Amino acid sequence: MNVVAAVAEWFAQPEHWQGSAGIPARLAEHVYYSGLALALSALLAVPLGLLTGHTGRGGFLAISLANFARALPTIGVLTLVVLGLGLGVVPVLVALVALAVPPILVNTYEGVRGVDPRLKDAAQGMGMRGGEVLWRVEVPLAMPLILLGLRTAAIQVVATATIAAYVGIGGLGRFIVDGQRQQLIEQILGGAVLVVALALAVTALFALLRRLVVARGLRVPPAGAAR
Template sequence: MNDLLNQLRLVGDWLASSKQWHGDGGIPQRLLEHLTYSGLSLLFAALIGLSLGLLVGHTGRGAFAVAGVANLARAIPTFGLVVLVVTLAGLSTTPVLVALVALAVPPILINTFEGVRGVDPATRDAARGVGMTEWQVLVRAEVPMALPLILLGLRIAAIQVVATATVAAYPGLGGLGRFIVDGLSRNDYELVIGGSALVVVLALVVQIVFAALRRTIVSPGLRATVSKS
C-alpha cells in the first residue's frame, strides 16, 4: 500500500512540475505527437478494415481469406515489425505507421464483417423487395444494424493503437513513449511512471469517447441486443 502511495505521489509531483508542460519535450508536445501517430494509423486502418469488411460482409465472397489474413496480421509482433521496417526503410514515421496500421486492421475488419454478415436475411430481402439497390441495402439496412459491432471494432483498434504507439519512441521518434524510454535509460522511475500514467489516461479517454459515441448514434434497441449477446 505504501509503495502504491509513493508511486502516486511521484506521478503527482511529476505532473505538477511546470517544466513538464513547456518545450519540445513537454507533455503537450509529446501528447500531440502521440495523437498524430495514433490518429493517422487509425484512419488508414479504418479505410482498409471498413472497406474490406463491408465488401466481404455484404457479398460473402472471400470470407475465409479475410479471416485468415486478419488472424495472421494479429499475430505479427508490433515491436518486431517496427524494427524490421526501420531496418529496411530507415528512420522515419513510416515504420511506426505501418506497424500500428497492421495492429489496428484486424479488429476493425473482423467486427465489420461479422456485423454485416449477422444482419437478419429477412431485413435484406425486405430492403431489396422495396426496390433498393445493393449499395442502398448495404448503407441503409446492413450498416445501421451492424453499427454496434463496427464501433466495437473501432474502439478496440483505437485503444490498442493508443497503448502501442509508445513503440514510436524506440526508433528515436516522439510520443508519450519517449518519457518511458528516456526514464528507463536514465533509471528515472518517476519519468517512467509518469509517462505510463499518461498513456493509461489517454486510453481511458478513448474508451469514454467511444462509449459516448455509441450511446449517441446507436439506437437503444440495438445496444440492448448487443449487450445480451
C-alpha cells in the same frame, strides 16, 4: 504511497509541461501517430469488411488476413521497416496499421454477416437494391460492432504507439523509455498514466460516438457481442 507522491510531483513540475519534450508536445505526437494510424486502418479495413460481409465472398480470406496480421509481432514490423526505410513516421504507421486492421476488419465483417437475413429479404421486398440494402440496412445494424472494432483497435494503437520511442521517435513512449534509461520510476509511471488516461478518453469518445451514430432502437448490447 511514496511512489504516488513522486508521480504527483513529476506531474506538478512546470518544466515537464513545456517545450518539445514536454507533456503537451509528446501527447500531441502520440495522438497524431495513433489518429493517423487508426484513420488509415479504418480506410483499409472498413470497406473490405463491408464488401466481404455484404457479398459473402472472400470472407475466409479477410479473416485469414486478419489472423495473419494479429500474429505479426508489432515490434518486429516496426524494426524491419525502420531498417528498410530509415527512421520516420512511416515505420510507426506501418506497425500500428498492422495492429489495428484485424479488430476493425473482423468486427465489420461479422457485423454485416450477422444481420438477420429476414431483414435483408424485407429490404429487397421493399424494392431496395444491393447498395441500398448495404447502406440503409446492413451498415446501421452493424454499426455497434463496427464501432466496437474501431474502439478496440484505437485502444491497442494508443497503448502500443509507446514502442515508437524504442526506435527513437517521439510520443508518450519517450517518457517510458527515457525514464528507464535514467532510472526515473516516476517518469515511467507518469508516461504510463498519460497513456491510460488517453485510452480512457478514447473510450469516452467512442461512447459519445455510439450515442450519435447508432440508431436508438439498437442501443441495447449488439447481438454479435452479447454472446
